[in-house]
Amino acid sequence: MDESEDSLVRRVQKGDLSAFEELINLHGSALRAFVAMKLPIPHLIDEIAHETFVFAHRHILDFQAGTNFGKWLRAIAYNLVRKETLRHQRTKKNQEKFLDHCLMQRAGRGHLTAESPIVAYLEECLEKLPERQMELLRHRYTLSESSREISKIFRQSDAWVRTNLSRIRTTLRNCIENKLDFDSVKP
Amino acid sequence: MKNEDTERYLNGEMSRAAERSFEEVLRQSPEKLEEVLSQKEMDAVLGVLLSGPKQLQRPEEFRQGVMARLASEGAEESKNQDRDFSKSVLTEIIEEREGARPLRWPDLVRAGAIAAAASIAIMFFLQTIIFPNLQMRRPNWGSQNAIAETFIAEIQSGNDAVWESGPNDHGWVEHGLLKLKSGIAEIGFNSGAQVVLEGPSAISLQTSNRAFLEYGKLTADVPPQASGFAVNTPRLNIVDIGTRFGVSVDQDGNSELHVMEGEVEASRSSGNAITMLVREGISLRADSRTRSSLQPIPYAGDQFTLKLPGNPEQITSTPPNIAFTFDESGGATLVGSGTEAQEASLFSDSDIPTPRRAPGYAGGGLVFQKGQQLDIDLPKGVALNEPLTIQFRVKIQPRLGLLKNREILRFGNENDAWVISCSQNKTQGGKGTVRVSTGENEFILGSSDIADGRWHHVAVRFLGGSNAQLASHTAIFVDSKRQDLHGMAETGIRAGVADKLQLGKATDGFIGWVDEIEIFQKALTTREIQKASPESPKGVEMMQ
Numbered sequence: 001m002d003e004s005e006d007s008l009v010r011r012v013q014k015g016d017l018s019a020f021e022e023l024i025n026l027h028g029s030a031l032r033a034f035v036a037m038k039l040p041i042p043h044l045i046d047e048i049a050h051e052t053f054v055f056a057h058r059h060i061l062d063f064q065a066g067t068n069f070g071k072w073l074r075a076i077a078y079n080l081v082r083k084e085t086l087r088h089q090r091t092k093k094n095q096e097k098f099l100d101h102c103l104m105q106r107a108g109r110g111h112l113t114a115e116s117p118i119v120a121y122l123e124e125c126l127e128k129l130p131e132r133q134m135e136l137l138r139h140r141y142t143l144s145e146s147s148r149e150i151s152k153i154f155r156q157s158d159a160w161v162r163t164n165l166s167r168i169r170t171t172l173r174n175c176i177e178n179k180l181d182f183d184s185v186k187p
Numbered sequence: 188m189k190n191e192d193t194e195r196y197l198n199g200e201m202s203r204a205a206e207r208s209f210e211e212v213l214r215q216s217p218e219k220l221e222e223v224l225s226q227k228e229m230d231a232v233l234g235v236l237l238s239g240p241k242q243l244q245r246p247e248e249f250r251q252g253v254m255a256r257l258a259s260e261g262a263e264e265s266k267n268q269d270r271d272f273s274k275s276v277l278t279e280i281i282e283e284r285e286g287a288r289p290l291r292w293p294d295l296v297r298a299g300a301i302a303a304a305a306s307i308a309i310m311f312f313l314q315t316i317i318f319p320n321l322q323m324r325r326p327n328w329g330s331q332n333a334i335a336e337t338f339i340a341e342i343q344s345g346n347d348a349v350w351e352s353g354p355n356d357h358g359w360v361e362h363g364l365l366k367l368k369s370g371i372a373e374i375g376f377n378s379g380a381q382v383v384l385e386g387p388s389a390i391s392l393q394t395s396n397r398a399f400l401e402y403g404k405l406t407a408d409v410p411p412q413a414s415g416f417a418v419n420t421p422r423l424n425i426v427d428i429g430t431r432f433g434v435s436v437d438q439d440g441n442s443e444l445h446v447m448e449g450e451v452e453a454s455r456s457s458g459n460a461i462t463m464l465v466r467e468g469i470s471l472r473a474d475s476r477t478r479s480s481l482q483p484i485p486y487a488g489d490q491f492t493l494k495l496p497g498n499p500e501q502i503t504s505t506p507p508n509i510a511f512t513f514d515e516s517g518g519a520t521l522v523g524s525g526t527e528a529q530e531a532s533l534f535s536d537s538d539i540p541t542p543r544r545a546p547g548y549a550g551g552g553l554v555f556q557k558g559q560q561l562d563i564d565l566p567k568g569v570a571l572n573e574p575l576t577i578q579f580r581v582k583i584q585p586r587l588g589l590l591k592n593r594e595i596l597r598f599g600n601e602n603d604a605w606v607i608s609c610s611q612n613k614t615q616g617g618k619g620t621v622r623v624s625t626g627e628n629e630f631i632l633g634s635s636d637i638a639d640g641r642w643h644h645v646a647v648r649f650l651g652g653s654n655a656q657l658a659s660h661t662a663i664f665v666d667s668k669r670q671d672l673h674g675m676a677e678t679g680i681r682a683g684v685a686d687k688l689q690l691g692k693a694t695d696g697f698i699g700w701v702d703e704i705e706i707f708q709k710a711l712t713t714r715e716i717q718k719a720s721p722e723s724p725k726g727v728e729m730m731q
Contacts, residue, residue, distance in 0.1 A: 017257060024250045032235040032249070040231030043475075046249060050480045053253045054461075098210045099196075099227065106224055122232060141237035147198070159191050162198075166190035169229035 125175035334672035337659040379413035422473035433491035441474035507705035514550035547702030568684030574651035574710040583699035593697035597689040633670035644720035667720040
């Protein structure tokens, strides 16, 4: 575990709130990405990530400094997601939105654990993408442009934009799974 | 299934019919469904890692949201809120990592606390068996009923205000929904809170200290005496702690809070509602995107109307019709300072002894011993059944034993009068509270004990009007806080004109000090009453 992170944790345990802000800076993106992968329903991602950090702060004295803080956060988030899926199942009305319902059921099956380094693998896979594909992703996710707007910039059709975005995501997914497969067979 | 269709479905770019058709295909094919779910997964993660601002918060906003929540929470209180969840998470992590959990000192402390609690519980159980009649002391209201507050706010002024439903003009209003179609209106709540409402708005007045903003925009100015004033919206609960704040709600119920001065407590109205302390210069938003968190947004308090254009900031001072301060340097003559000039004398033609000068609340005052009374003739009559406010300062020593009500002030004529007493009759309930009556069996009681040896500001406000009744149209304030009322008073006030002001009473009069008497032929606003009593019970200076 990074020494500076260990120092931050100890400061938080002594009551230094500003040190916790640094921990959020260090782990915020990765945790939100983990939650997004586990339960990709937009309005729940930040909510669960938010609750994870709040919970972690409340119970910071229960964390053993020197161990993996990021993993501890993911474990908390994992359980918060599970709690949310159970709540969803109890409410019949929630099941009316088909995609969200399926995502909830998938999250409840626990296909992604706190141990999974998927987010780290995704970042590695992104670095390997050709620049043009990264540019397409930036227009879509960083600038939040519509397919139509992107098609004008790239001088392609709307269909081209949509198809390529879908293919890029499949490529990234395959890249991650290859890394996971490699991890599972290495001695 | 084409990639393009998947993308259109995930982006919500399909028509409803096309969406249903697409979902039917997914229902029939688990492989295609899995593909779409994987795409959705990657879409969400990329949105986070590449920071899509329209989908999710930027990292700095997320961090600020977490820190704002932590800064407003007490560690111990919040820890108690999720013990069950914490047990499940920590148990899972610890058991996974270490197997059997080692015994630690918190476990020993916990075991000791449980044993102590059990012992105390046994003691209480035995006590109830041995002493079955032991009861906690409660305020005894005798046979008196609580009187529900009728008029809770006053529409005080407007700027091109057009009401869709509500008052057509200024005036006191009861609970209910007000819809301001356009313009601006100023509403004074009975608690002292002032609200500037900007149309189009719909606001439900619930109590003298609470409102629900269904949509629209308002600014609330809350003095310390009205601390606890609450504004709720479809998504937010806001409780003031003595401050000024603005609230806006759109047609979808999405709500924003902007704190201009002081602090408020804010929480979501549903979901995992944790209360946050929001300070001056901070703005928050609650919308449908998240269920539990409050999102920090740029401060925009300057976009709220703080006061009506053309209205001075200071409350217009209405001079009293009758006023006595007892600040003369000496002698028997008491000089009135109201618009209707009066004089009184401490020398009496009758055998009834009169009070003496003594240090008052501010400057001079009068001290009343047993059997002493002061009569002041009023040359011009103030109407008894029209809007009226009587206020004064009084100090009464606590007395033991079963006593009669002690009369402080009588304002009226030979047949009809407003009588303000200190209730010290245990059988009627409310011992030591302010008692206001207009007849033998018609009276209302306040809720604060004023017979405690300290100075108190007492104000009685009658709204007047046709069919006005003592209970529904009268408010009692002690030290600028509106009193909860009990009593029996369902008849109207008889028409009449006051020609005498009597302080104390030869028989059953109060024993104590009085000062700063003012009588207005007007129902003063709560703010005006609070201005006359700048110190709240906690000694906080009223904001000007």
